[in-house]
Amino acid sequence: KAGVTQTPRYLIKTRGQQVTLSCSPISGHRSVSWYQQTPGQGLQFLFEYFSETQRNKGNFPGRFSGRQFSNSRSEMNVSTLELGDSALYLCASSPKGNSPLHFGNGTRLTVT
Amino acid sequence: AQTVTQSQPEMSVQEAETVTLSCTYDTSESDYYLFWYKQPPSRQMILVIRQEAYKQQNATENRFSVNFQKAAKSFSLKISDSQLGDAAMYFCAYRSSYNNNDMRFGAGTRLTVKP
Numbered sequence: 268k269a270g271v272t273q274t275p276r277y278l279i280k281t282r283g284q285q286v287t288l289s290c291s292p293i294s295g296h297r298s299v300s301w302y303q304q305t306p307g308q309g310l311q312f313l314f315e316y317f318s319e320t321q322r323n324k325g326n327f328p329g330r331f332s333g334r335q336f337s338n339s340r341s342e343m344n345v346s347t348l349e350l351g352d353s354a355l356y357l358c359a360s361s362p363k364g365n366s367p368l369h370f371g372n373g374t375r376l377t378v379t
Numbered sequence: 380a381q382t383v384t385q386s387q388p389e390m391s392v393q394e395a396e397t398v399t400l401s402c403t404y405d406t407s408e409s410d411y412y413l414f415w416y417k418q419p420p421s422r423q424m425i426l427v428i429r430q431e432a433y434k435q436q437n438a439t440e441n442r443f444s445v446n447f448q449k450a451a452k453s454f455s456l457k458i459s460d461s462q463l464g465d466a467a468m469y470f471c472a473y474r475s476s477y478n479n480n481d482m483r484f485g486a487g488t489r490l491t492v493k494p
Binding site for chain 1: 414416421422423424425426429470481482483484485486487
C-alpha cells in the first residue's frame with residue numbers, strides 16, 4: 268500500500284501570499300489530520316477531516332483552512348502568509364478515530 | 380487540556396546498549412492511547428509503539444518496550460541493543476478515547492547513537 272503522500276515537498280513564498288498544500292492519505296483511510304511543526308512550538312494540531320467534514324480544529328487563526336474531497340484527499344490553505352508560518356506541515360491519515368496516525372514526509376514551507 | 384512532557388531534550392547512547400526516554404502526561408480521562416513516534420532526518424514520523432491505557436501489560440515491539448505507569452501518568456520508552464538507525468527525534472503522544480480527533484505531542488527527545 269502506498270503511504271501518505273504530501274506535495275510539494277518544499278515551498279518558498281513571500282509574506283502576504285497564499286499557499287495550498289496537498290495530502291493524499293493511505294487508500295481506505297478516511298481521516299486526515301494536519302499538524303504544524305516548528306522548533307519553538309513543536310507539533311501543533313491544525314485540524315482533522317473525516318468524510319469531507321471538519322471534526323476538530325486546533326487553535327490557529329482563520330487564515331488556516333482546509334478541506335477534504337470525496338476521495339479523502341485533503342488540501343490545506345494558508346492565506347496572507349506571515350514569517351511565523353514558516354514550518355514543516357505534516358499530514359497524517361488513519362482508518363478510524365482511535366487508530367494510530369500514519370504520517371507523510373511533510374511540506375517544508377518557508378516564508379520570506 | 381491534555382499535555383505531554385518530555386523532560387529530556389537530548390539523549391545519547393552507545394551502540395548496542397540500552398537507553399530509556401521519559402514521558403509524562405497530564406489528563407483527567409481514564410481511557411486513552413499513548414504512542415511513541417520516531418522522526419529521522421527524512422522528516423517522516425514513524426510509529427514505534429502504542430499502548431492502550433486500559434491494558435496493564437506493557438507494550439513491546441522487538442527492541443522497543445514501554446514502562447506504562449498509569450497512576451503516575453508516566454510512559455517511558457526503552458530501546459535495547461541500540462542501533463545507529465535508531466538515531467532520530469522521538470515524540471511521545473497522547474490521544475483521547477473520547478475526543479480522538481487530535482493527538483497531543485511532547486516536545487521531543489533527540490537521540491544520538493554513538494558507534
